[in-house]
Amino acid sequence: MRLELKGLTKKFGSFTADDDIDLVVEPGQIHAVLGENGAGKSTLMNMLYGILQPTSGAILIDGEPVSFSGPGDAIAAGLGMVHQHFKLVGPFSVADNVQLGREHTQGMGVLSAKAARKAVRDVSEQYGLHLDPDAVCEDLPVGVQQRVEIVKALSGPKTELLILDEPTAVLTPAEITELLQIMRNLAAAGTSILFISHKLKEVQAVADTITVIRRGKVVAELEPTASESEMASAMVGRAVSLRVDKTDAEPGEPRLEVKDLTVVSDAGVKVLDGLELTVHSGEIVGLAGVEGNGQTELARSILGLLKPDSGHISIDGRDVHGRGVARRIADGLGYIPEDRGRDGLVAEFSVAENIVLNQYRDAPYAKGGVVDAGAVHKRAVDSIAEFDIRTQSPDESASSLSGGNQQKVIIAREFSRSRRFLVAAQPTRGVDVGASQFIHSRLVAERDTGTGVLLISSELDEIYALADRIAVIYNGRIVGEVDPDTPREVIGRLMVGADLAAAEPPPAAEAETADVEASSDTEASTDEDANGGDR
Amino acid sequence: MAVKPFKLALAGISAVGLAALAACGDAPSDSNGGDNADASFTACMVTDSGGIDDKSFNESAWAGMEAAKAENDDIEVTYKESSNTDDYDPNLQSSVDDGCNFIVGVGGLMAANVTTAAQANTGVGFAIVDGTPSDAEGAPVETENVFSIQFDTAQSAFLAGYVAASQTQTGTVATWGGMQIPPVTIFMDGFAAGIEQHNTDKGTDVKLLGWDAAAQTGTFLNSFEDAAAGKSTSDTFISQGADILFPVAGPAGIGALTAAEEAGDAVNAIWVDTDGFESTDYGSKLITSAEKGLSNAVRDAVLAAYDGEAGNGTYVGTLENEGVSIAPFHDFDAAVSDETKAELEALTAAIIDGSLVVESPASPAAS
Amino acid sequence: MSDSTATTEAPAEPPAPDTEGSEPKPNFMRLFGGYLTEANSVMVTIYSLLLAFLIGAILLIVSDEFTRSTFSYFFSRPQDAWYASRDLVVESYTSLFEGAILNFNTLEAYRAGDAEFGNLLRPLSETLTYATPLIFTGLAVGLAFRAGLFNIGAQGQLIFGMMGALIVGFSLDLPIWLHLPLAIIAGAVAGGALGAVPGVLKATTGAHEVISSIMLNNIAALFLVWALGTAFLHSETKSDLVSKPVDDSATLPTLLSSLNPSLRVNLALIIGFAVAALVWWLLSKSTFGFRIRAVGFNEHAAATAGMRIGSTYTTTMTAAGALAGLGGAALALGVSSGGITTNTALDYGFSGITVALLGRANPGGIVASALLFGALKAGALSAQPDVPVDISTLLQATIVLFIAAPALVKAILHLRTPRGGLVTLEAKGW
Structure with missing residues (x-):
């Protein structure tokens, strides 16, 4: 099957999620779509699978334009999808899950277990997937569950193109290796594969063609021979240069000290692995890295939402172990969460209530357990003016604001009280350029008052524009700390786990010597993690 | 409690079905129904919790009320259901307000409530099933207008x-x-x-x-x-x-x-x-x-009240007056x-x- | 929620000068008409009530033997069926009204000088009496809703409150100014203690409060059965399964019995209004309410802002339990002060859920819907047996069914979708 997308565009109101996407998947080819979270990959897949309708543009299969009003149409046309989050009925057997929605019957609606089993066996033998049709799904390892999903997708009436949406996100390294082999087998057998990912290594390992999208646009078409750093810089972009006027940093005493921080996920994977990081007063440290390398866990550990398995965090010289979130905030920790809608705002609350969300108990907003509506209102009016929040009134609900203005509400909340240290995670995600610039200048102004700032961003441009020092995170460790004048290629290589010595031909700054060694350790231990990862 | 609206609805739905089937029937000639619509004496019953159709106590008492009506067409009968003890007072009160001449309270728990209502409404006759006139503390009270129905089961x-x-x-x-x-x-x-x-x-x-x-x-x-x-x-x-x-x-x-x-x-x-x-x-x-001959006792009490003979009398069902008895052995007649x-x-x-x-x-x- | 939905109607566009000239100004009638045909939360509530009464009328017709018989010859004489149905529905709803608000016969008698003013107030007094426990249980469910919790346990909490108030009510010998408040507080404490359990379990183990609180209902009900049989609680004068009566010094004084001894409404009603006002104040003015609402809407953002989610769940459930416990105290020290039975609690706790849903978890709405449900109960009790007593439960259930499915009301009546979409109930506990 040859799949072609022509000028595919999807708009949600004024927001363009996908903008004029062109893409061709040749028969038997593995085509990777590479992009950061929020780049528009999921929207693209949902349009392909009939879950969303394109605003404009066309989908062509073997040259014929098609339109899908639902997944059923897509399946009928020969598309199969493996979702990032499995859609399996846990207590059902493999065979039952595979036949779900198109059950094998022997007439009169009586299920035919034999036919279902045979179908699973046939498909899994054909592609070397090794599945026991009678195994109960919820007892299977994640990697095997994913194979069930693949068999399910392949069992469609005439599946010729398989869409894999972030298939490796939940897998262990060993399972990833296996999956990649399965993908090669499938392609060799003639199935086309559309592979959605932001993991450069995997893409490089299996893809025949790579399309990079950023902010809803195709920004590059690459061959698999392209280097990872090429891919990384395409992903995070270099087009718009965000210039921020700032003077040199005047770092003072340490405001954040992270020592040997380790966090083990529920799945048993070390998402933070002995991370070390220091941020001083009056400097912005940019944390660069491909998403999913431990940035989220680091930020949540600093705030106190996540309890580290080992290691120490000191804020403003005090070990914060055992202190709750509220206490850390009261002691001067500012926090801009990466997921605004989930962690940043109470959508149903008014703008005013959101602005005081983490100070509602403090004077002057409350006295003796009673919220002083007047004081809250006054603060909101002031903040709205100061941060140029476009809202009808302080009483309007936060949900009715645009993304940029919602982010300004959070900025206003965090920047209108005295702070010692600030974590800013993806502070300009989904925010228009004007608001971005405003937020950037506020971050620099914040630094100039002596606050230490940890900037976590998936956009290298943002890091370059703001950071006084750049730390690169990979696999839960800081693999390098470099100056902001370090070439982009070097950081790109660090972001994919290369060691600093190899990344940076000229001698590194003396301070980073230790990190060079640390990062080479990391590189060496990456594959060991694959085996030691689960407990 | 929760089942009952469902029962009501179910009855309604099945009734609609039946009515639809039968809707082609002929119209009856105009005539008054067989109800004792112009009866001069109204006997009312206030149930204990459980409802009028409890297949037990309340239902047996209600059967006695209807038997009295069947016997004397100058008697109309009606009832009020109580969902718990807190409903006794308003039900007794609204029975009084509705102009009932004789009010039967079913259940000994109601004794004090019936007694109070009787003292406040001396013009109305009352009866207590399984109880005697008493105050809230359970102490006996002398009344002129509470008939007591009990059984020595x-x-x-x-x-x-x-x-x-x-x-x-x-x-x-x-x-x-x-x-x-x-x-x-x-x-x-x-x-x-x-x-x-x-x-x-x-x-x-x-x-x-x-x-x-x-x-x-x-x-x-x-x-x-x-x-x-x-x-x-x-x-x-x-x-x-x-x-x-x-x-x-x-x-x-x-x-x-x-x-x-x-x-x-x-x-x-x-x-x-x-x-x-x-x-x-x-x-x-x-x-x-x-x-336990509850129906008969209630019927007799209502009939006596109609004749103005209930007063503050007492009825105790015993073997002697056949108010209580053991049933025939039926299938076990030979075994005994x-x-x-x-x-x-x-x-x-x-x-x-x-x-x-x-x-x-x-x-x-x-x- | 109501405080956030109707936000930006007018100022969005400045009053533009008439573009066409012929365009009439948006006069009041047009705006009002537009409002009536829109599925906003007020109109959905009103239409739900009307639809419920319509369905109630249909069920009345089909469950009445005589009226049903007129349908058996519908095609030969349809007017019989029509008149019979009309008369039945009008009479039934009239007698519900008479039992709940004002009895026209008593009014006649009063005008003629044959009845006291007190008699006239009796239906209202009954309505208020039955509404009183519902105010408390409605608040107990509604408060928890606001924190995103579904408190199904109000029934058990009410039972515990009943027992707590009862024990203090008969076992202590104190002057009324001390005894009565103490007994009321004991009810709140006992209910709060039971309410705290699902809160603590959710906060510490993640156990779902619906499961734990519904199980605690059973535990509380059976505990009451056992407790009533103990010598400590069991009546000394009656052998039935009934408790000791509370002392006069712990009995809630009636408000109007000086007018007529049958007017049962007591001080608990006033306490209920006051507590509703307090809950409103707590939710909208206090920092505690701010926290409850933030956690209820978005626990992640609340946690990120430093609010402790677990302790919010615990305190909210405790407070909710205390509210239901107050309802229990209102019963045990009020209409049931002569002794409680296993049946005294009826389904006040479960009805609290429907009251809270109809009141949309707003204290004012809860009081209003408690009064409505109290009126239905009082009306049905007085209108029986001509009107089946179950009609009140049926109407309540139907009303809430429509409230819970605004899309259904909208579809039936072809209403327009309001700005901001349909307001569905925010039972986020699920």
Whole structure:
């Protein structure tokens, strides 16, 4: 099957999620779509699978334009999808899950277990997937569950193109290796594969063609021979240069000290692995890295939402172990969460209530357990003016604001009280350029008052524009700390786990010597993690 | 409670279906319905919790009301249901407001409420079923207009206990109650006394499970509806050797009958309140029943009230006035020996002439 | 929620000068008409009530034997069926009204001088009496809703409150100014203690409060059965399963019995209004309410802002339990002061859920819907047996069914979708 997308565009109101996407998947080819979270990959897949309708543009299969009003149409046309989050009925057997929605019957609606089993066996033998049709799904390892999903997708009436949406996100390294082999087998057998990912290594390992999208646009078409750093810089972009006027940093005493921080996920994977990081007063440290390398866990550990398995965090010289979130905030920790809608705002609350969300108990907003509506209102009016929040009134609900203005509400909340240290995670995600610039200048102004700032961003441009020092995170460790004048290629290589010595031909700054060694350790231990990862 | 709107809705829906089928019928000629629409005397009943169709207490009393109406077409009857004790007062009050001439309160818990209402409305006649006029503390109160209807069911249960003791093969019989309230425990006391009588007279050693008359403790479901709980309780007693069951629990007692049926021929039961051979589907498992003539008593009270003769009188159903009795043996007629039947007659006579007194703490106060 | 939905109607566009000239100004009638045909939360509530009464009327017709019989010859004489149905529905709803608000016969008698003013107030008094426990249980469910919790346990909490108030009510010998408040507080404490359990379990183990609180209902009901049988609680004068009466010094004084002894409404009603006002104040003015609402809307953002989610769940459930416990105290020290039985609690706790849903978890709405449900109960009790007593439960259930499915009301009546979409109930506990 040859799949072609022509000028595919999807708009949600004024927001363009996908903008004029062109893409061709040749028969038997593995085509990777590479992009950061929020780049528009999921929207693209949902349009392909009939879950969303394109605003404009066309989908062509073997040259014929098609339109899908639902997944059923897509399946009928020969598309199969493996979702990032499995859609399996846990207590059902493999065979039952595979036949779900198109059950094998022997007439009169009586299920035919034999036919279902045979179908699973046939498909899994054909592609070397090794599945026991009678195994109960919820007892299977994640990697095997994913194979069930693949068999399910392949069992469609005439599946010729398989869409894999972030298939490796939940897998262990060993399972990833296996999956990649399965993908090669499938392609060799003639199935086309559309592979959605932001993991450069995997893409490089299996893809025949790579399309990079950023902010809803195709920004590059690459061959698999392209280097990872090429891919990384395409992903995070270099087009718009965000210039921020700032003077040199005047770092003072340490405001954040992270020592040997380790966090083990529920799945048993070390998402933070002995991370070390220091941020001083009056400097912005940019944390660069491909998403999913431990940035989220680091930020949540600093705030106190996540309890580290080992290691120490000191804020403003005090070990914060055992202190709750509220206490850390009261002691001067500012926090801009990466997921605004989930962690940043109470959508149903008014703008005013959101602005005081983490100070509602403090004077002057409350006295003796009673919220002083007047004081809250006054603060909101002031903040709205100061941060140029476009809202009808302080009483309007936060949900009715645009993304940029919602982010300004959070900025206003965090920047209108005295702070010692600030974590800013993806502070300009989904925010228009004007608001971005405003937020950037506020971050620099914040630094100039002596606050230490940890900037976590998936956009290298943002890091370059703001950071006084750049730390690169990979696999839960800081693999390098470099100056902001370090070439982009070097950081790109660090972001994919290369060691600093190899990344940076000229001698590194003396301070980073230790990190060079640390990062080479990391590189060496990456594959060991694959085996030691689960407990 | 929660089931009832559903029942109402279900009745409605099925009625619509039937009506649709029958909607082609001919129109009747204009005529007045058979109701006693112009009756001069209205008798009203205030139920205990459980509703008018509880297959038990309230339903039997209501049957007596309707029987009175059937007998005298100058009597109209109506009722108010109470969902709990808090509804007694407003129901009694609105019955008064509706112009009822005679108001029957069903259940001893209502005694104080009826008494208060009677004192406030001396022009209206009242009756209490299973209770006597009393104040909130339970102390007796003299009234002019409260008729008291009580039953000495210990007497009929006594005979039932005697029959059970004569019929048991295992030497063990069992009883259990719906709730530990006087109208229930009086049956159990009488039953226990009947067994004791048999043990004394005939030198047997029949044991009773489920009720200790001396300590007034025993086995209760705390429900009059939960037949499943009744069955599992009965199963337990059967496994402990009981071969005759005496459930005093209204509809929940059906559980004992299903348990007896499952247990086979060896296990049988005795019913209460009504003749279970007629009122249940398990006639073949029922040796007899300890009957309580509630309907007749209510009917007679209403008729007496119509004649202005109710006043503050008292009716106590006894073996003597046939207000209580044991039912015929039906299928077990051959099984019960003539000797036993003769002894039962002698015991009945002894109770009637007062030479034998069956006592229970729950017995109606002597009139 | 109501405080956030109707936000930006007018100022969005400045009053533009008439573009066409012929365009009439948006006069009041047009705006009002537009409002009536829109599925906003007020109109959905009103239409739900009307639809419920319509369905109630249909069920009344089909469940009445005489009226049903007129349908058997519908095609030969349809007017019989029509008149019979009309008369039945009008009479039934009239007698519900008479039992709940004002009895016209009594009014006649009063005008003629044959009845006291007190008699006239009796239906209202009954309505208020039955509404009183519902105010408390409605608040107990509604408060928890606001924190995103579904408190199904109000029934058990009410039972515990009843027992707590009862025990203090009969076992202590104190002057009324001390005894009565103490007994009321005991009810709140007992209910709060039971309410705290699902809160603590959710906060510490993640156990779902619906499961734990519904199980606690059973535990509380059976505990009451057992407790009533103990010598400590059991009545000394009655052998039925009924408790000791509370002392006069712990009995809630009636408000109007000086007018007529049958007017049962007591001080608990006033306490209920005051508590509703307090809950409103707590939710909208206090920092505690701010926290409850933030956690209820978005626990992640609340946690990120430093609010402790677990302790919010615990305190909210405790407070909710205390509210239901107050309802229990209102019963045990009020209409049931002569002694409580296993049946005293009826289904006040479960009805609290429907009251809270109809009141949309707003204290004012809860009071209003408690009064409505109290009126239905009082009306049905007085209108029986001509009107089946179950009609009140049926109407309540139908009303809430429509409230819970605004899309259904919208579809039936072809209403327009309001700005901001349909307001569905925010039972986020699920």
